[in-house]
Amino acid sequence: xxxxxxxxxxxxxxxxxxxxxxxxxxxxxxxxxxxxxxxxxxxxxxxxxxxxxxxxxxxxxxxxxxxxxxxxxxxxxxxxxxxxxxxxxxxxxxxxxxxxxxxxxxxxxxxxxxxxxxxxxxxxxxxxxxxxxxxxxxxxxxxxxxxxxxxxxxxxxxxxxxxxxxxxxxxxxxxxxxxxxxxxxxxxxxxxxxxxxxxxxxxxxxxxxxxxxxxxxxxxxx
Numbered sequence: 366x367x368x369x370x371x372x373x374x375x376x377x378x379x380x381x382x383x384x385x386x387x388x389x390x391x392x393x394x395x396x397x398x399x400x401x402x403x404x405x406x407x408x409x410x411x412x413x414x415x416x417x418x419x420x421x422x423x424x425x426x427x428x429x430x431x432x433x434x435x436x437x438x439x440x441x442x443x444x445x446x447x448x449x450x451x452x453x454x455x456x457x458x459x460x461x462x463x464x465x466x467x468x469x470x471x472x473x474x475x476x477x478x479x480x481x482x483x484x485x486x487x488x489x490x491x492x493x494x495x496x497x498x499x500x501x502x503x504x505x506x507x508x509x510x511x512x513x514x515x516x517x518x519x520x521x522x523x524x525x526x527x528x529x530x531x532x533x534x535x536x537x538x539x540x541x542x543x544x545x546x547x548x549x550x551x552x553x554x555x556x557x558x559x560x561x562x563x564x565x566x567x568x569x570x571x572x573x574x575x576x577x578x579x580x581x582x583x584x585x586x587x
Contacts, residue, residue, distance in 0.1 A: 387441050390506045390514055394434040397499045397517065401430040404495045411488045417480035418473055418544075418551035419531050420488060422466030426527065426554070427492075429462050430499070430520050437517055446576035452569030455516040456562040463558040466551040477544030485535035493528035500525055515568050519561045527554050 405427035412420035433455050440451040500521035507518035534550050 386506070391438050391441055393502050393506060394438045394517065397502060397521070398431050398434045398438070400495050400499055401427045401434070404492060405431065408488055408492055411484055415480040415484050416473070416478055416544075417485060418466060418469045418547050419527075419534060419554060420480065420485060421469050422462050422551050422554045423489070423492060423524070423527055423531060425462040425465045426520075426524055426558075427495075429458055430517075430524065432458050433520055434517055437514070444576070445572055445579065449569045449572035449576060452516060452565055452572060456566040456569065459516070459520060459558050459562040459565060463555040466554050470548045470551045473544060473548055477548060479538050479542050479544045480547050482535045482538045485538065486532055489528045489531035489535065493525060493532065496521055496524035496528055516565045519564055523557045523561050527557060530554075 405424055408420060408424035408427060411417075412424050436451060436455060436458070440448055443451065500518065503514065503518040503521050506514040508514070530550055530553060534546055537546050
């Protein structure tokens with residue numbers, strides 16, 4: 366563990382973000398908020414109509430991304446330590462879609478009905494366009510403001526992967542009249558979100574260590 370911390374300190378996060386980079390990220394975050402919130406209503410409506418676990422999990426993902434980017438917009442003016450705490454909070458936010466997918470999957474175990482393949486493909490196709498735009502907008506900011514920008518980029522990137530998987534699921538369900546592929550994909554989304562949460566938490570920990578170093582506090586290497 367001590368070696369791991371030492372490795373992290375060899376490549377510390379930036380202590381002071383460039384004001385121009387902060388302003389640019391704030392503008393980008395607001396655009397991403399608008400895109401995600403709008404498509405959330407589209408996708409959640411379709412997911413509930415066709416009883417799709419994976420599509421429901423992905424719709425909650427849009428809501429999660431809205432919350433993450435709103436938090437980014439608010440917290441960018443805070444101190445390094447406060448940003449680290451916000452990064453940890455965002456790691457918690459990222460797991461919410463995973464928990465939602467688990468709940469819906471459990472409820473569907475008793476009746477694994479196949480969701481409509483065409484609705485899956487069309488809706489996920491729209492989602493992948495929205496998330497690709499968001500990931501592209503956020504990509505240039507992901508190393509500028511520590512866990513703040515990294516959290517937003519990771520969320521958008523993982524959504525693109527999830528949307529591609531849902532499109533593949535739609536094709537599979539054309540030939541396989543079962544709801545189990547939809548349930549399995551929902552569990553895949555759980556894994557993606559927990560992985561993103563772990564990465565964001567680790568970056569926030571780095572910022573916390575940097576804040577302690579600036580304050581002259583002792584750093585626990587355990």
